[in-house]
Amino acid sequence: MDEILYQPNSPVRRRPNAAPDLPESAVHWKERWEEGAEALRQAIKNLRLKLDEATAGGRRLVNPVHFFAVAAVVGVAAVVSTVYTPSYAVTMDGVPLGVVRNPQVFEEVVDRVEARAESILGRGYVLEGEPAFDFALSERGELTDVREIEEYLFHQIDEIMSSYVLKVDGQFIGAALEESSLEELLKEVKAPYVTENTVSSDFTSRVTVFQEYTPTDVNLDLEAMFAQLTENTNGQTTYEVVKGDTFMQIALDNGMTVREMQELNPDINIDLIHIGQLLNIREEIPFLSVTTVDRLTYHEPIECPVEQLEDSSMYQGETRVIEAGIPGEALVTADVTYVNGREQDREILESETLSEPTTRVIAVGTKVRPSWYPNGYFIWPVYGHITSRFGYRSIFGSYSYHGGIDIATAYGTGIAAADGGTVTFAGRATGYNWSYGNLVIVDHGNGKQTYYGHCSSILVSAGDHVYQGQTIARVGSTGRSTGNHCHFEVKIGGTSVNPLAYLS
Ligand SMILES: [Zn+2]
Helix, strand or coil: CCCCCCCCCCCCCCCCCCCCCCCHHHHHHHHHHHHHHHHHHHHHHHHHHHHHHHHCCCCCCCCHHHHHHHHHHHHHHHHHHHHEEEEEEEEECCEEEEEECCHHHHHHHHHHHHHHHHHHHCCCCCCCCCEEEEEEEEEHHHCCCHHHHHHHHHCCCCCEEEEEEEEECCEEEEEECCHHHHHHHHHHHHHHHCCCCEEEEEECCCEEEEEEEEECCCCCCHHHHHHHHHCEEEEEEEEECCCCCCHHHHHHHCCCCHHHHHHHCCCCCCCCCCCCCEEEEEEEEECCCEEEEEEEEEEEEECCCEEEEEEEEEECCCEEEEECCCCEEEEEEEEEEEECCEEEEEEEEEEEEEECCCCEEEEEEEECCCCCCCCCCECCCCCCEEEECCEEEEECCEEEEECCEEEECCCCCEEECCCCEEEEEEEECCHHHHHHCEEEEEECCCCEEEEEEEECEECCCCCCEECCCCEEEECECCCCCCCCEEEEEEEECCEEECHHHCEC
């Protein structure tokens, strides 16, 4: 087969009517081919007659020599008629493309090339060029493989190139001429999360790089691709409050102002967060998230086993440490999984005990608690509408400090002791404290006191032990008051604090 002469970048134009007249030389060849074929047909006919004579009478065996002679001639005839075929040499603007069976075959090739170009470019495409066809007799094997012609024409299209295409979850990001450029780019995206301990790194999305045909004006800007892959979107996640947390610190740690974090947590009292509570926090999510696994080896304390000893000299719920115990130590090897640098999972592979912990011994009280003994938390003294909160306020036209909360409810409603304790004052407040009216003060130990003001009547006396929930007074409007309510105040170490932060 003749090789196709590729002349890259030669413009290709198409002529719509493609069946030309046979050139004179081709007519001559055709005649000769027909003469030869006729001669062969005659020879085959003669041999068939001989063969029929040889088998006439039925009993005579065919002479093997005759048989093979016939077979040979029949074979030659078959070869002649199947080997040679009319064909057309195709040129486009003078560039030889190959030999095809007929112009229509070439037309179909052009159609396929144009369809491929259209699907890649996303618009109509017409292959330009002037095809010419020369008739010739060819051996069948000399016909050019049409796929070669198709590939050649396809590669002449300047608007299309072969490149490596980067996709994330099927979304086209960009392309590069070298596969290594994209591999390098993806490595850079992972780089901030990869440490010397990283044993594997991956993307949470499906990232593919395939060689494809693309338009030549496709995005080849690696920097723009990097920016797109690492761009953050604002997501939201939850944070579980741990001991020592404050609302403000959680906000700061997560790159938010208190106001921004309040907006994410509209129903939360920022002064009243508690351990285990879930808060909404903002989360920056990169377009392409990276999962890494680090293999870490570190020392970890082993908690002391605890032994409890009963002690009848202490009240129930009280404990005392007899022996603190010394924690042990373990050498731990773990695979830690991170997503964008945040730990998601920790799988302990090995834990070798370096030192055993010693036992921690504590005494646990068994003595029955007196009913008036404080439980360590406060219940609401009355239920009602809070008409004035803790802090600065305007009252009677002047700006003043309010040391407690005012809970409005009906005259005569029973006021409960917020916790058990000892009454230290019960009666009409005087002097500096006159504005409380009828007042009860309960001491709960550990520097904690509660005040109940403006009572209509008082049911306890100084020195009494009262239990949590015991009715100690009744709601009224004595002292500096404009209506029936209970002024409830909590003091710790002599300082008024916001009761709402302590009520449960
Ligand atoms: Zn008040």
